[in-house]
Amino acid sequence: MDSKERPSINVIDALRANHNDLQEFVDSLTGDEWQMASACEGWRVQDVFAHVTSNLKQFADPDPPGDEQDQLSAEEAMEALVSPRKDWSPDELIEEYYKYLEPALNVFSNLIEEPTASVEQQLSDLGTYQLRWLPYAFCFDHYCHLRHDMTSPGGPIERDLPSADDLRLAPGIEWMLAGLPQMCSKDLTSLKKPVLLSLTGPGGGKWVLHNSGENELIQIDNYSEQEVSASITSTSHDFVSWATHRSSWEDYCSLDGDLEYVSSLIGSINII
Incomplete structure (x- = not known):
């Protein structure tokens, strides 16, 4: 289907669909699977999930900005959030994820409404984007980490996931195309x-x-x-x-x- 012909997709519904897939996957993990090396170099499956949940937390309840935060690249900022969580247990990470999921979704719902949607924000070295793009970025994040970093064939764990559809994938593709020029x-x-x-x-x-x-x-x-x-x-x-x-x-x-x-x-x- 041509992108111009695709029915309009509610990005919050897309986030929930990707969340449901991630929830089903996380609930199925064994202790050994949490510790497996993911497709993200240097990160275990547990660390990839820590990346996802730490980002949700930052939108729902941001940490006070540090002195060097503005100088970090996007990848350095991601590592700075994951690093203090490396010693957390899987249960602690899951608890954080569910604590901040709904508050983060509420924030994202506000970001796609004007006048906030058109406000521009610098995202480290990734470029400057209207705030409406942030929930699309999270759709990409959920889809990519679950289906390419944690599950096979790219990741270490074999699972039967719900089939990818426009709802799950299209918003992430839109984010990638929005980000590609910058x-x-x-x-x-x-x-x-x-x-x-x-x-x-x-x-x-x-x-x-x-x-x-x-x-x-x-x-x-x-x-x-x-x-x-x-x-x-x-x-x-x-x-x-x-x-x-x-x-x-x-x-x-x-x-x-x-x-x-x-x-x-x-x-x-x-x-x-």
Whole structure:
């Protein structure tokens, strides 16, 4: 389905669906599984969950800002939240998650309503975004960590999860596309000719990456039969993996058109 034709998705409903999947998974974990190495380098399954719950807590009940907080990269800030939780028990992490889930969802519900929705905020080195994008980022976070970092084939644990659908996946894809220009433009300076990104399956659609205005940031537009020099095709689910460098694009993408050109660009897509 083209992204323009997809029925409107309530991002709070999407967050709840991804939460329900995570809850079912967490409730099934054994003591040994909590300690398994995840697909996030240096983090156990327990640490990945600590990352998710610490972020929820920060939105529901933020810690006082530290002296060096503004100087941390996004990844350094994530580690700073996980580090003090490494000695927590799984039960303590689960307790924190449920304590702050509903308060965080209430915050997110307010962020998608004007006038707050259009307020811009700097997110470390990830760029500046309207506040309405934050619940989309959390959809991405829940989906990515559960389905690519903790469960197989990328993660260590085999589980049958509910099938990915537009509700679970589309908001995360929207966040990735919103973030791509600010996170990747510095490495995509050679994007001189438009490239079609075609994502298939749930959450899919067609978009054109270009910099026709030779701006500091590249642009991403819905595809409307524009002329392109090359195309990248993968499933939306796999895009979450290769576009975050959890896996190689070569394993999941088919390229068409100017292959030398698009091959030189695709590795520079790295969304955090």
